[in-house]
Amino acid sequence: MMTISRRKFLKTTVSASAALAAPGISTRYAFGSEDPIKVGSLLDQSGAIASSGVTMVTAMEQGIAEINDAGGLLGRPLKLIQYDTQSNIQLYSQYAQQLALKDRVDVVHGGITSASREAIRPTFDRFRVLYFYNVLYEGGVCDRDTFCTGTTPAQTVEKLVPYAMKKSGKKAYIIAADYNYGQITAKWMTKYMQDNGGEVLSVDFFPLDVTNFGPTISKIQEAKPDLILSALVGGNHVSFYRQWQSAGMKDQIPIASTTFGLVNEPSTVEAAVSQGIYGCYGYYEELDTPESKAFVEKLKKRWPQIPYISELTAATYEGLYLWAEGVKKAGSLDRMKVIEALETGVSYKGPSGEVKLDPATHHTVRNAYLAVVEDKKWNVLETFKAVPPSDTASVCDLLKNPADNQQYVIDIKA
Amino acid sequence: MDLAAILALNVVNGAASLFLLCLGLAIIFGMMRIINLAHGEFVMLGAYAAVISANAGVNIFVAMLVVAPLFVGLVGLVVERCLIRFLYGRLVDSMLATWGLSLLIVGLVTTIFGNTMQGVATPFGGFSIGAYRTSWYTLFLLAVALVMLVLIYAILRYTRFGLIARAVMQNPEMAAVLGVSPARIYMATFSLGAAVTGLAGGVLAPVSGITPVMGGAYVAKAFITVVGGGAAIISGTSSASALFGLVNQLGAYLTTPVYGEVVLFLAAIVLIRLLPQGISGRFFKGTI
Numbered sequence: 001m002m003t004i005s006r007r008k009f010l011k012t013t014v015s016a017s018a019a020l021a022a023p024g025i026s027t028r029y030a031f032g033s034e035d036p037i038k039v040g041s042l043l044d045q046s047g048a049i050a051s052s053g054v055t056m057v058t059a060m061e062q063g064i065a066e067i068n069d070a071g072g073l074l075g076r077p078l079k080l081i082q083y084d085t086q087s088n089i090q091l092y093s094q095y096a097q098q099l100a101l102k103d104r105v106d107v108v109h110g111g112i113t114s115a116s117r118e119a120i121r122p123t124f125d126r127f128r129v130l131y132f133y134n135v136l137y138e139g140g141v142c143d144r145d146t147f148c149t150g151t152t153p154a155q156t157v158e159k160l161v162p163y164a165m166k167k168s169g170k171k172a173y174i175i176a177a178d179y180n181y182g183q184i185t186a187k188w189m190t191k192y193m194q195d196n197g198g199e200v201l202s203v204d205f206f207p208l209d210v211t212n213f214g215p216t217i218s219k220i221q222e223a224k225p226d227l228i229l230s231a232l233v234g235g236n237h238v239s240f241y242r243q244w245q246s247a248g249m250k251d252q253i254p255i256a257s258t259t260f261g262l263v264n265e266p267s268t269v270e271a272a273v274s275q276g277i278y279g280c281y282g283y284y285e286e287l288d289t290p291e292s293k294a295f296v297e298k299l300k301k302r303w304p305q306i307p308y309i310s311e312l313t314a315a316t317y318e319g320l321y322l323w324a325e326g327v328k329k330a331g332s333l334d335r336m337k338v339i340e341a342l343e344t345g346v347s348y349k350g351p352s353g354e355v356k357l358d359p360a361t362h363h364t365v366r367n368a369y370l371a372v373v374e375d376k377k378w379n380v381l382e383t384f385k386a387v388p389p390s391d392t393a394s395v396c397d398l399l400k401n402p403a404d405n406q407q408y409v410i411d412i413k414a
Numbered sequence: 415m416d417l418a419a420i421l422a423l424n425v426v427n428g429a430a431s432l433f434l435l436c437l438g439l440a441i442i443f444g445m446m447r448i449i450n451l452a453h454g455e456f457v458m459l460g461a462y463a464a465v466i467s468a469n470a471g472v473n474i475f476v477a478m479l480v481v482a483p484l485f486v487g488l489v490g491l492v493v494e495r496c497l498i499r500f501l502y503g504r505l506v507d508s509m510l511a512t513w514g515l516s517l518l519i520v521g522l523v524t525t526i527f528g529n530t531m532q533g534v535a536t537p538f539g540g541f542s543i544g545a546y547r548t549s550w551y552t553l554f555l556l557a558v559a560l561v562m563l564v565l566i567y568a569i570l571r572y573t574r575f576g577l578i579a580r581a582v583m584q585n586p587e588m589a590a591v592l593g594v595s596p597a598r599i600y601m602a603t604f605s606l607g608a609a610v611t612g613l614a615g616g617v618l619a620p621v622s623g624i625t626p627v628m629g630g631a632y633v634a635k636a637f638i639t640v641v642g643g644g645a646a647i648i649s650g651t652s653s654a655s656a657l658f659g660l661v662n663q664l665g666a667y668l669t670t671p672v673y674g675e676v677v678l679f680l681a682a683i684v685l686i687r688l689l690p691q692g693i694s695g696r697f698f699k700g701t702i
Contacts, residue, residue, distance in 0.1 A: 046521075048625075048627050050524070051528075051529035051625070054529065178671075178672055204670055205670060205671065205672055206672070207671065207675055209631040210631075210671050210675070211618075211622055211623075211628075211631050211632070212427070212428055212431060212662075214428065214548075214663065215421075215663050215664075215666040215667035215674065216666065216671060218417075218421065218424055218546065218548075221420075221545070221546050222546075235530070235623035235624070235625035235627065236622075236623050236628065236631050238623030239622045239623050242533070242536060242621050242622070242623075243536075243549070243621050245536065246536035246538070246539070246540060246549035246551050246621060247548050247549045248539060248540025248542075248547045252547070263530060268530050268531060268533055268624075269533050270534070270535040272535060273535075305528075307528065307529075
């Protein structure tokens with residue numbers, strides 16, 4: 001066996017490591033501007049929420065590829081660091097720390113459920129990482145470090161409820177998922193029913209693993225509403241629509257939903273189950289604008305079997321571009337400079353139309369579309385242009401109180 | 415009166431679906447003492463088999479009642495040969511192995527078919543009782559549950575296979591001495607349990623949301639019902655299903671669906687406290 005003295009060992013290893021490190025050091029100085037800008041992303045690609053997450057990841061990849069093809073940002077390419085959070089809140093917290101501390105990313109886009117957003121938002125606040133949440137949600141987040149680019153109830157539920165009432169009647173029965181999204185959305189539904197002179201007969205909440213809706217269907221028939229408002233969530237709750245149709249109730253009482261069709265329910269359940277359900281979202285794959293068609297075509301080219309492209313996917317793509325606009329305007333990646341640039345009210349014309357950041361709330365002013373399911377597709381009936389996030393605006397003004405950092409539960413007089 | 419009839423139908427429906435979901439587990443867990451945590455995934459595989467074959471043009475009833483149990487029965491056979499047969503009498507190890515198996519099945523199905531799945535239409539349509547409407551499918555589920563009850567009872571009680579299977583479960587050494595191969599009986603019994611579970615998945619497919627993770631919604635309730643029922647497969651499982659179906663459905667109707675679930679689990683706790691051997695440990699001793 002060869003013996004190596006300590007001195008010899010040190011000598012060789014030091015010189016070897018210096019030799020190995022040297023190219024690294026010199027490249028860094030020579031091509032420092034070529035270092036990629038790191039874009040963090042936390043989306044579920046497996047588990048219960050994956051059906052939403054997978055198309056959002058495709059949208060992120062597409063957006064990043066496009067920006068890179070156009071020469072990147074500030075002359076530097078973008079690099080996507082996406083972690084599969086596996087529909088597991090614990091992994092959200094863990095990967096959020098990893099993105100902030102180990103990967104040292106310049107921005108994070110991600111989070112799907114409200115629970116996941118609230119798990120990671122404090123981490124990004126603490127470590128001063130700019131955070132974009134690109135999902136429709138119940139509204140009320142007021143945090144200067146965070147931008148919420150999806151729709152909120154004032155942009156969608158406010159349009160959906162009066163329209164559905166006009167088509168049916170003044171008495172509604174609300175069914176919703178039993179967690180913060182469903183609970184808060186049910187309150188908004190109640191508020192907009194009452195604002196329009198309607199009456200809510202009952203509000204029922206369902207744990208996410210309920211699969212047998214027999215008793216509920218009987219209760220609904222007993223209450224005799226004119227309209228069902230649904231904020232049911234997830235695969236198990238799809239059972240409701242099937243059991244409702246098989247009981248023959250489909251043509252008796254119409255349904256309006258704030259969740260049906262956000263994944264790809266209209267194309268996976270039978271036409272008889274989904275026909276005539278109303279929805280109101282910030283984007284539909286069926287939108288007939290040049291931007292929307294181009295977007296759908298690009299994503300289908302990237303992933304030919306892509307499931308339905310909903311607001312979740314479009315808002316993710318638009319969120320990335322809004323951030324890119326902010327960076328361009330700031331001319332820097334410095335977090336505060338980018339926030340200030342975004343607060344000038346940058347806008348981007350994306351697949352859903354013109355999306356403009358609202359400086360006071362860090363939410364977006366964007367189009368909303370009212371649609372009905374016909375033959376397994378959404379038929380867009382009405383377009384509402386540039387709808388402001390007035391729910392969050394009623395409680396949040398980051399221009400006046402930049403240090404504000406909380407999610408307001410908006411006091412709904414119900 | 416109409417309302418009472420419709421509520422009775424809801425209860426019957428709840429009990430029938432629960433019984434179908436539990437029967438296969440009762441065979442595997444109740445008879446063989448294997449804690450099959452992949453039970454929910456067997457249900458899911460049955461639903462997928464039914465939906466995929468129905469969408470490929472197979473008659474919906476053939477898909478639900480033949481394809482689903484056959485397919486899951488075969489899966490059960492493979493699982494028994496490759497995994498379970500090494501784990502008889504090792505309760506904790508079998509839990510760990512079948513939990514891993516459930517993750518594997520969910521992952522495989524997601525990889526092959528994606529996170530969502532085209533469903534099938536519910537056959538039959540609806541009918542009215544007075545002012546209330548419900549579906550014929552409810553009664554179909556009840557019919558399938560009754561047929562399965564009679565069928566499994568007849569197999570276990572009156573056939574040679576049933577007699578030998580029961581003997582092997584009670585005393586494998588003695589059965590082996592008498593010329594029976596316990597390994598083959600275990601294999602057949604496990605496959606039978608899997609097939610029955612596949613059938614449940616098949617007939618529930620038209621009224622469920624079909625996703626790779628749908629099994630999770632069933633597995634806890636199925637175990638509670640089988641434990642609540644006790645050792646006797648047919649009398650225990652059917653009485654526990656009837657009890658829990660009643661409590662769950664009436665609870666959900668009279669209060670809210672949240673409390674419907676709560677009272678179900680509460681009833682299970684009280685039942686196990688009062689009757690640690692399950693219902694059949696006290697009331698149907700010596701039955702199947």
